[in-house]
Amino acid sequence: MRRNIPSLQSLICFESAARHSSYTHASLELCITQSAVSRQIQQLEDFLGISLFTRTRHGVELTYAGQQYAKNVRPYLTGLEKMTSDMISHKGQGGTLKLGVVPTFATRWLLPRLHRFNVRHPEITVHLETSTKPFLFDDNIFDAAIYAGTQQQIDHWPGTQTHFLMQEDLVAVCSPQLIQQHFPDAIMNGNGSFDLTPSELIHLPLLQQTTRPAIWQEWFQTHQTEHPRPHDGQRHELFSMLSVAASHGMGMALIPQMLIEQELTTGQLVIVSSAKLQGSRSYYLVHAGQQSSPLIQKFTAWLKSELHPSSVNDLTDYCSALKD
Known part of the structure; x- marks a missing residue:
């Protein structure tokens, strides 16, 4: 089923024109004609059924609806640009890992050791966000999470794969x-x-x-x-x-x-x-789906090497842990 979203080109033209308050400046930034920018924004307004700009003596000005839409659209375009850049740079083997973590584990155990992961895997950038509640993966906010819970809680977390880390x-x-x-x-x-x-x-x-x-x-x-x-x-x-x-x-x-x-x-x-x-609780690394991404595999292997140093004591063991 086709997603109910406008074309990417119209969103890019809108965001640029909104930032500059000018179709002319947007056309210069995007290396297309001013009329092309105008057509893309008209198509976007037709799709949404609202006016995003009003014309002034000095160019264009966002309507209230346009201001709200620009504020909401901009971070998604920025994120899409960054993810694409990561994919091109690292060929799918590096990039950003968005990780949800229970608060005290993050500040007391993970953060003081995270520099060692950075040294081992400079191609991966880890972003942390904390919560004491189970993390949701439906909205793609997190790639994975470190969660402290009971086996029953883990068993009732649908659509996820878990890696046991340690008993609490x-x-x-x-x-x-x-x-x-x-x-x-x-x-x-x-x-x-x-x-x-x-x-x-x-x-x-x-x-x-x-x-x-x-x-x-x-x-x-x-x-x-x-x-x-x-x-x-x-x-x-x-x-x-x-x-x-x-x-x-x-x-x-x-x-x-x-x-x-x-x-x-x-x-x-x-x-x-x-x-x-x-x-009764244990620490688990949890992620959606049945197959781990290369980033999650590397992070999971590193976690296990930190928690159980004797189990990953040479390169062979480390590579084997990546497949766990």
Whole structure:
């Protein structure tokens, strides 16, 4: 079925005339006659059923509808131009990868490592956008997404292909000052952590994650301990917010260790127990369709090499990972 869109030539003429407020300047920019520009814009106005320009003594002026249409059309023409340039330059092997990412993973884990992907694949430019909700691929806003969710959520994400990255394991952390306040005699392990029992940790204030209100109850029950008020405490949506609150002594939080390496290294946070919680969520790279593009294949292979360095330790392994 034919798409209900005007011709590309008429859109290009319209955008140029709108930018210059002149058919003459548009004709010079596009290397066609002024009458050709006028005909293309007339065809566009006939297609839309509205007037896009009004004539003035100094040329033409956009109508209100023309202003709105120009504002909406321009980014699509710019994007089409850039995608075409990428295709010509990289012959389909490079270009731009639009990636949706859950926020804390993006800022705490991915961005500090992304320069290594740039060195390995200078032909690919990665654009990131964050969201805590499942990403939609129908409008081609994203090429792929890194999403943290349950297997059930992934199974009910139609029309997508997923690549498992890693399990989300949570550790209990808080500020050293909070430990000193509640357990002044606690002895720190050689690795800079504590090994307090779940029954001892009942006495610490809790920090809750908004999207998982039963997480502390699950943690204590997993370790055969009944907490009298497992749902108490401040609630924050993101792990990054929880880590800030915890580092300022506001309570104890459950956070994936990989997302707080900097705080653990600087001593702003300490792990308070060796008892972990294997979360129900895992990290996946998700994209639409059943076949990965060369860009997604390269990015997926690089992600796996960063997460599991020993599994991609030479060129042969790396090339094999591209086909996974």
